[in-house]
Amino acid sequence: MRRQLVAGNWKMNGTRASVAELIRSLCEQAMPVSVEVVVLPGSLHVSQVVEGLSGSQLGVGAQDCAVESGFGALTGEESVEQLQDAGCEWVLVGHSERRLILGESDEVVCRKFAAAKACGLKPILCVGETLEQREAGQTLEVVGRQLGGVVSALGISALVDAVVAYEPVWAIGSGLTATPQQAQEVHAAIRAQLAREDAEIAEGVRILYGGSVKAANAAELFGMADIDGGLIGGASLKADEFGAICRAAGN
Ligand SMILES: O=C(CO)COP(=O)(O)O
DSSP: OOOOEEEEEOOSOOOHHHHHHHHHHHHHSOOOTTSEEEEEOOGGGHHHHHHHTTTSSEEEEESOOOSSOSSSSOTTOOOHHHHHHTTOOEEEEOOHHHHHHSOOOHHHHHHHHHHHHHHTOEEEEEEOOOHHHHHTTOHHHHHHHHHHHHHHHHOGGGGTTOEEEEOOGGGTTTSOOOOHHHHHHHHHHHHHHHHTTOHHHHHHOEEEEESSOOHHHHHHHHTSTTOOEEEESGGGGSHHHHHHHHHHHHO
């Protein structure tokens, strides 16, 4: 049985003051113990969030990591070791905003995934197609390639304890959510792809859906067989809404 996971990606949002307020309100939310809940603040706020949420059931992660491990000359980047030292347990890799706006390739994403695994940070690998790719009937091919790059480079065992997040680019921040059936189709294809390598590992991998998830549509999405929780953007910045999404995952 896979435990539902809800992760809030705060993206490039927040000041020390607004983050303090968000932490305070999150701590007032009733979170179901059956659900694993994680927040992913910007790296400037990681320490503040780790401190503010200590003693709560919420975990903390980062939104990205460097391709290189350890310490050294890589201006502007943070290594997985530094993120872990700051209190992160999780890290997103391959978010579509990084792939599309910053040009991150599958190879770069794969190196980040490998760096996270090597130091014990749990990677959340984001995959997803653009609207153009969906309309051209390429969804499963694109997602299959993004996932396949990691599996073929690192082996299926790298997926143990890792998480995959399916986020159709056209659904991110657009208010357009994939229907539960559209999401389930891709989630099932992701699991089938993993099962071709190792059925037991595939059964254990959690696959999150992301893209305009809100309290009003969460329960229906999370009720699908291969949807094991959500990766939440905008709605994770509102404690009430995020709390309601987490509770929907617990039902
Ligand atoms: O990109 C996302 C989470 O990583 C989804 O963002 P929204 O929930 O704002 O659509």
